[in-house]
Amino acid sequence: MNEIRPLQAVEMPLSASLSQVLAEDIFSKEPIPPFDNSAMDGYAVRFAGARGASKDGPVKLKVISDLAAGCSDEFTVSAGQAIRIMTGAPIPSGADTVVKQEDTDMGGDEVAIFFPPKLGDNIRLAGEDIAKGEKVLEAKHLLRPAEIGVLASLGCSKLKVFARPKVQILCTGDELIGIDEAMAPGKIRNSNAYSLSSQVKAAGAEALGFSTVRDDPQATKKAISEGLKSADVLIITGGVSVGDYDFVKEAMETLGAEQKFWKVAQRPGMPLAFWLLGGKPVFGLPGNPVSTMVCFEEYVRPALLKMMGRKHLFRPEAQAILKEDFKKKVARQFFVRVIVRAEDGRHYASLTGPQGSGILKSMTLANGLAVIPAETDFVAAGDPVKVHLTELPEDH
Numbered sequence: 001m002n003e004i005r006p007l008q009a010v011e012m013p014l015s016a017s018l019s020q021v022l023a024e025d026i027f028s029k030e031p032i033p034p035f036d037n038s039a040m041d042g043y044a045v046r047f048a049g050a051r052g053a054s055k056d057g058p059v060k061l062k063v064i065s066d067l068a069a070g071c072s073d074e075f076t077v078s079a080g081q082a083i084r085i086m087t088g089a090p091i092p093s094g095a096d097t098v099v100k101q102e103d104t105d106m107g108g109d110e111v112a113i114f115f116p117p118k119l120g121d122n123i124r125l126a127g128e129d130i131a132k133g134e135k136v137l138e139a140k141h142l143l144r145p146a147e148i149g150v151l152a153s154l155g156c157s158k159l160k161v162f163a164r165p166k167v168q169i170l171c172t173g174d175e176l177i178g179i180d181e182a183m184a185p186g187k188i189r190n191s192n193a194y195s196l197s198s199q200v201k202a203a204g205a206e207a208l209g210f211s212t213v214r215d216d217p218q219a220t221k222k223a224i225s226e227g228l229k230s231a232d233v234l235i236i237t238g239g240v241s242v243g244d245y246d247f248v249k250e251a252m253e254t255l256g257a258e259q260k261f262w263k264v265a266q267r268p269g270m271p272l273a274f275w276l277l278g279g280k281p282v283f284g285l286p287g288n289p290v291s292t293m294v295c296f297e298e299y300v301r302p303a304l305l306k307m308m309g310r311k312h313l314f315r316p317e318a319q320a321i322l323k324e325d326f327k328k329k330v331a332r333q334f335f336v337r338v339i340v341r342a343e344d345g346r347h348y349a350s351l352t353g354p355q356g357s358g359i360l361k362s363m364t365l366a367n368g369l370a371v372i373p374a375e376t377d378f379v380a381a382g383d384p385v386k387v388h389l390t391e392l393p394e395d396h
């Protein structure tokens with residue numbers, strides 16, 4: 001992960017910045033709210049004149065005007081007077097309290113107040129949410145819907161955020177056909193292009209598109225160079241293993257890529273590879289549909305989040321009680337697709353069914369990946385396992 005750095009800051013319209021990370025501190029140029037205003041529909045009054053009100057001895061005030069939200073304050077409330085006021089309307093000069101209409105006879109030319117207000121009741125003061133000049137958000141802050149709302153209320157229509165990585169996908173394999181093409185002997189549909197671009201989008205990065213290349217050394221080399229042209233990151237699927245028709249590694253070598261790692265003692269996804277080519281990250285994911293998705297989830301997604309300036313790169317972890325026995329060979333760490341449920345404050349994990357790396361259905365059922373260590377060969381039903389909660393936002 002040390003090889004991956006946040007991208008440069010770019011200016012972005014507020015409306016396009018959801019899930020991005022701020023690259024600047026934001027100071028308020030205006031107070032929020034901008035002026036003292038009413039928190040209720042009711043009557044703006046002078047506290048001194050309304051304090052003695054009671055059901056038996058209502059205070060009666062002359063209603064001199066009406067103020068709706070959006071009106072500007074041109075009126076003054078004097079002794080013996082009130083102004084009908086709606087939520088969000090500016091408090092007129094002279095008034096220091098708003099009596100909500102439920103505490104009155106609803107009023108007309110005159111209003112009777114039945115309950116004594118407290119000084120300042122139902123007034124939202126200018127700057128009570130955000131003062132002018134206040135530091136509202138710090139650089140590195142993640143922009144969620146609430147942050148977008150706050151920035152809108154401050155009139156920040158543009159802001160600096162870390163750029164979203166542009167991700168190109170390259171699918172290798174003579175067997176691949178498009179999802180609209182007629183099925184033919186020996187062919188399979190290119191599902192990785194779709195699952196991967198969806199994972200890229202779900203991570204908040206920009207999916208540029210995908211291309212496919214047949215299993216041929218020259219074509220693979222050319223497709224890699226093409227793919228990286230306008231991308232910050234290239235993800236290659238298939239062809240990274242040691243089969244007779246796996247040409248990705250060779251192509252990367254002839255292109256002069258710096259191999260950072262190849263092969264991880266894990267299942268699924270053993271032949272996972274990572275290079276830097278011209279300073280850009282290139283991931284080689286094994287072609288099996290589950291391997292592709294799991295490797296993206298565990299390795300590529302954190303890298304993309306780091307490029308976007310995120311502080312938290314990894315999904316929440318839980319200790320879950322495995323509901324059934326699980327057997328495996330010692331040697332590789334397993335990522336087992338599980339359904340995690342919380343019951344009585346404890347997490348329970350059940351397997352999604354067969355765990356073959358081609359069984360993509362297992363991913364549609366799963367909301368977690370149980371991590372079974374390399375040295376473990378058996379987990380008994382009722383034993384705890386570590387689970388990555390893949391549906392929840394990163395927390396570390």
Ligand code: AMP
Binds near residue numbers: 176191241
């Ligand atoms: P490979 O990693 O190229 O050896 O491919 C491993 C398995 O994944 C083979 O069964 C491939 O047919 C399958 N596969 C490779 N690429 C894709 C793809 N884009 N979509 C679906 N399956 C694929």
Ligand code: MG
Binds near residue numbers: 173215238239246
């Ligand atoms: Mg292949």
